[in-house]
Amino acid sequence: MPKNRDSSDTWSRRRVLGTLLGVGAIAPFARGERRASDGSVLLRYTSHVPNSHGLYAKCFIPWREIVTRESKGRIRWEHYVDGLLHGALDGFKAVATGVTDYTHAYATYQPGSFQLTHGLQLPFLFQNSGVAALVSEELYPQYLKSEYERMGVYLAHCDSTTANDILSRTPIRTPDQMRGLKVRSTGGLLADILVQVGAIPVVMAAAEAYTAFQRGIIDAVALSVPDMAAYRLYETGKFYTRIRLSHTVIQYCLNPRTFDSLPEDVRVQLYNLYRVRGQVANRNFYGGEGLVNAIDTLVEGGVEIVDPTPDEREQWLDAVRPLEERFVKQNEALGLPAAAFVQEAKDRAAVYEGWTDQQLWDHVWANPTPGIIAL
Amino acid sequence: MTPRNETDVASDPPADSVGGLDQAIAWVDRWSERASFELFRLGLYVTMPALVVLVTLDVGLRYLFNAPLQWGRDANGLLLLITIFCALPHAWDRAHHIRMEVFYIRLSEQRRRLVDVLSSVSGIIVFGFMAVQGARFVPFMMRTGETGEDLEWPLWPFMAFLSLCACVTVARVFANPAAREDDLRYRVHAPDGKDSGAL
Numbered sequence: 001m002p003k004n005r006d007s008s009d010t011w012s013r014r015r016v017l018g019t020l021l022g023v024g025a026i027a028p029f030a031r032g033e034r035r036a037s038d039g040s041v042l043l044r045y046t047s048h049v050p051n052s053h054g055l056y057a058k059c060f061i062p063w064r065e066i067v068t069r070e071s072k073g074r075i076r077w078e079h080y081v082d083g084l085l086h087g088a089l090d091g092f093k094a095v096a097t098g099v100t101d102y103t104h105a106y107a108t109y110q111p112g113s114f115q116l117t118h119g120l121q122l123p124f125l126f127q128n129s130g131v132a133a134l135v136s137e138e139l140y141p142q143y144l145k146s147e148y149e150r151m152g153v154y155l156a157h158c159d160s161t162t163a164n165d166i167l168s169r170t171p172i173r174t175p176d177q178m179r180g181l182k183v184r185s186t187g188g189l190l191a192d193i194l195v196q197v198g199a200i201p202v203v204m205a206a207a208e209a210y211t212a213f214q215r216g217i218i219d220a221v222a223l224s225v226p227d228m229a230a231y232r233l234y235e236t237g238k239f240y241t242r243i244r245l246s247h248t249v250i251q252y253c254l255n256p257r258t259f260d261s262l263p264e265d266v267r268v269q270l271y272n273l274y275r276v277r278g279q280v281a282n283r284n285f286y287g288g289e290g291l292v293n294a295i296d297t298l299v300e301g302g303v304e305i306v307d308p309t310p311d312e313r314e315q316w317l318d319a320v321r322p323l324e325e326r327f328v329k330q331n332e333a334l335g336l337p338a339a340a341f342v343q344e345a346k347d348r349a350a351v352y353e354g355w356t357d358q359q360l361w362d363h364v365w366a367n368p369t370p371g372i373i374a375l
Numbered sequence: 376m377t378p379r380n381e382t383d384v385a386s387d388p389p390a391d392s393v394g395g396l397d398q399a400i401a402w403v404d405r406w407s408e409r410a411s412f413e414l415f416r417l418g419l420y421v422t423m424p425a426l427v428v429l430v431t432l433d434v435g436l437r438y439l440f441n442a443p444l445q446w447g448r449d450a451n452g453l454l455l456l457i458t459i460f461c462a463l464p465h466a467w468d469r470a471h472h473i474r475m476e477v478f479y480i481r482l483s484e485q486r487r488r489l490v491d492v493l494s495s496v497s498g499i500i501v502f503g504f505m506a507v508q509g510a511r512f513v514p515f516m517m518r519t520g521e522t523g524e525d526l527e528w529p530l531w532p533f534m535a536f537l538s539l540c541a542c543v544t545v546a547r548v549f550a551n552p553a554a555r556e557d558d559l560r561y562r563v564h565a566p567d568g569k570d571s572g573a574l
Binding site: 008009010011012013014015016017019020023092093096097108109110111112113150151152180182187188191200201202203204217 | 445508
């Protein structure tokens with residue numbers, strides 16, 4: 001038997017080797033063509049979110065329609081969602097390996113690779129998600145471009161989530177009332193903000209918050225209102241503190257090889273259309289009607305809205321100020337212009353104070369921010 | 376035979392060796408089986424216990440002392456991934472992978488061998504891509520300073536390790552295409568060559 005087995009193994013191994021050589025020989029001929037004969041280009045968008053998620057249904061799809069209309073069908077898309085081609089954390093790698101042309105690639109998911117970019121999450125920096133997305137792109141060419149392009153990608157555009165607020169069992173108006181509370185959080189600066197006000201951040205996915213909240217594992221959640229509504233957290237939390245702690249600016253990246261290989265007029269057109277993309281997200285998903293509906297859902301669920309007074313808001317600002325100072329100090333020590341960056345972020349945000357979503361929309365169409373990609 | 380001594384481990388010449396290629400394959404068989412065994416032991420005695428301890432510690436700190444480990448989720452994810460990849464090549468050798476036995480056992484010997492070749496080729500392609508891409512990611516991750524979300528450790532050593540595990544898996548799938556454990560030299564719970572079936 002051993003002799004037979006040896007023969008059998010040898011037989012199999014030789015055929016495995018032969019088949020692999022055959023597959024290797026034909027593989028190079030199996031590549032597809034991305035450029036159509038009519039001059040249109042086909043680009044690939046990939047996402048970790050399902051096709052029912054707002055980032056796809058309310059952001060990408062409406063924007064794609066704008067692109068099709070404006071480019072008269074020259075720019076076409078194939079899209080793969082639901083993490084089909086790569087996961088949420090692998091956006092940069094997916095572009096580096098040519099798996100995709102355009103995808104989510106968040107700096108918050110790779111904190112060790114970025115420095116100044118994290119400053120966009122500093123507390124109380126922006127009024128709303130539309131301003132956060134616009135100012136982030138305005139700051140990008142001078143302060144953030146080198147960090148982001150070091151990842152081997154171009155920045156396509158920035159979105160900004162709705163501000164993180166607090167939903168709790170007991171009313172919270174001042175930072176003192178946060179002391180000792182276990183609060184659901186993401187990692188990074190949001191957790192640092194909570195530590196700064198004396199709370200205990202419990203890092204968990206938003207989808208796990210309902211059970212944890214219901215069982216008393218956490219006393220409050222720090223989350224955006226649309227997520228509070230989507231995950232039905234109002235069934236447990238009864239007080240919604242509209243404090244707007246911080247925004248999470250999320251970046252989308254472009255494959256440099258694909259973008260550079262496009263015809264020049266398509267490059268310029270696509271660049272300008274990307275400048276609108278952050279405002280599409282603001283109007284359709286993170287702000288606008290969606291935000292109003294989410295707050296209505298909370299109120300209908302019996303949640304009381306707590307709007308801190310100016311004095312109480314000042315207490316929050318004072319409580320988290322050391323965090324901003326620490327961010328500036330740490331980054332200045334690395335030779336980065338952190339103080340100028342934070343100041344310019346505040347100055348630019350102040351320019352758009354009180355602007356409506358429509359004004360922001362008109363502004364990005366009329367004045368696309370230059371310098372994000374060298375055209 | 377648990378594990379057998381070095382004399383046992385030393386290779387016999389292939390029964391019907393026709394040249395250097397078969398000798399080379401026999402050499403791959405020897406080192407990869409040893410590597411597979413050591414990786415399995417690493418997973419069994421180091422990373423899985425570490426995972427259990429860390430999860431227990433995190434739960435205890437969270438519920439009893441109100442002090443959860445912020446980096447616990449990242450560390451658990453890494454340990455779980457390492458544990459799974461450590462066990463992969465050994466799982467192939469012990470035929471613990473999923474196989475369509477309903478069909479497989481009804482095939483003739485000749486057809487089984489053809490099916491073995493097909494599944495080996497598929498396995499080698501999948502794990503081969505994983506090994507190559509993992510190795511290619513290492514310099515990229517070093518250059519970009521990739522860390523976990525909350526665990527601020529560089530992740531490239533873990534990617535290099537996963538690439539190594541995938542490489543060993545490729546070698547095992549190639550060297551043992553039928554996933555037959557009878558001829559394995561290194562075993563964990565098989566005194567005197569009798570398989571206890573425990574692992």
